[in-house]
Amino acid sequence: MAAIKTENLVKRYADVTAVDGVSLEIKEGEVFGLLGPNGAGKTTTISMLSTLVHPTSGTALVAGHDITRDPLAVRRNIGIVFQEPSVDDLLSARENLYLHSMLYGMPRREIGPAIERMLKMVNLTDRGDSLVKTFSGGMRRRLEIARGLIHGPKILFLDEPTLGLDPASRKAVWTHIRALKETHNTTIILTTHYMEEADSLADRIGIINRGRVIELDTPDALKRKVGRDLVYITGEVNEAAVKALPFVRDCRKSGARCEISIEDSGANLQALLNAAGRIEEVEVRRVTLDDVFLKFAGQQISEDADEKSESIFERIAVNKAVRR
């Protein structure tokens, strides 16, 4: 049985169509990456699947339950880590986890041990009784992840789980996610700006842009679609000759630099350079998901990740100011 199956999911707001007909099938135990720029519809899609937002049309089955007809049954089976911080500043880490466990109907005697287990997992045991308003951004994020997992959900939604984290915390989160998949067979739906993250975690990736899923495949297959490797050549490149070569997939010129995607750079690089003409500089790079995204969505997305993570920390600062 599919963990999630959506049919033509649409969400329209007054002035914008945030999600424009998404049909997906996500397998049980799969880590599924939703990749896209700001405003692509990732969060809205997740919000609909987690029953926080009603779809304008279309429907979805999550853990076998219809999101519009039986939202409470859906909620019992899922965990969510939101993009925006939503742990309660005025409570301690333990209290946040306790509140969550009670809301999700965990048996009382299981709650205490589960809280300690989770705090240990995210390395917050010694700060368990501190109020969350004293936490750094990374600590909050870790607490939110612990909270999303404590009730043992079958399906976990992670909306930009590592946005704004330092590299060490990010790696720690990745380790948790992998462990979860391996030990509990949890289905994980992950949205992210970070190509590296999607590449290293996801079994399959859906590229979403302007509310539509434009490509869906394994990371490797997606990279193959773009072309195995990229060669950047600076100089007076003879484009016609290059394009005539059988192993060249694409050749695009920007300024003095040519971006050429080729199959098997090991075997074909020499032939390419011979055909290219006068060369000043050569750079060879294996294709990344960044290139995949650039090709299919026609824009780069890594830049706005930083912008976004800044705005999240601003938000935390505002929260602190307001609550105090």
Added chain:
Amino acid sequence: MNPNAVWALLLREAKIFLREKERIVSILISPLLFLFVMGRGMAQGHSPVEGFSYQQFIFPGIMAMVILFTSITYGLYIIWDKRLDFLKEVLAAPISRATLFFGKSLGGMLGALIETLLLLIIGAFFILPQSPLQVLLCLLAAFPVSYMITNMGLTIGAKMKSMEGFGLVMSFLTWPLFFFSGALFDLGNAAPYIKAVSLIDPVTYAVDLLRVIMLGRGHFSVWTDLGAIALFSLATTALGVAAFGKLQQEK
């Protein structure tokens, strides 16, 4: 309804309320000003009710004011929760909106009870001695009164988009509710238009009920007061649960 979840929500509100000690005190400031400055300064202390000073006469009304202000402010606070995403966690939990609503309104009641008790202690020492039975009855009365008013605050808060509306609600709802309730004067001698408005003001019946308990006399009968409060409680429950049902995550 999910009792565990209601309990957990109530516990959260209790912890937060008790952690913000400045707030507990600051809510009492204006009622105490009314009680000790206006109560002493107005009407040379003459009261519309024989056997009591003006200050003693308005004591029950000021108690209703404390419940009114605490409960409304608490209810409206949900706008912050909405704006700052703290509500999201609760909206995403597998509990019905009715459960969420009752957890929140119980939290409001708890706050109002604490404030009522504080004012009651201050007043019993300095203004009008109260028997243990009267104290108990006052606290019992505070339950339904704070419930219906918290519900009003939560309903408005759930529908409001921004905190800018907060001032409007205070000016156009809270203060009129307070002034028309007859907390500061005797409804029996009031102008007809005031009387007319006071009849649809839920706080009127709260003030009257507290007067019956604390002064031993009121404008209406106890049953009228209790009946009106019960009606307002039912109506605000229905409105509140409906408003919470429509709460969605906001972008």
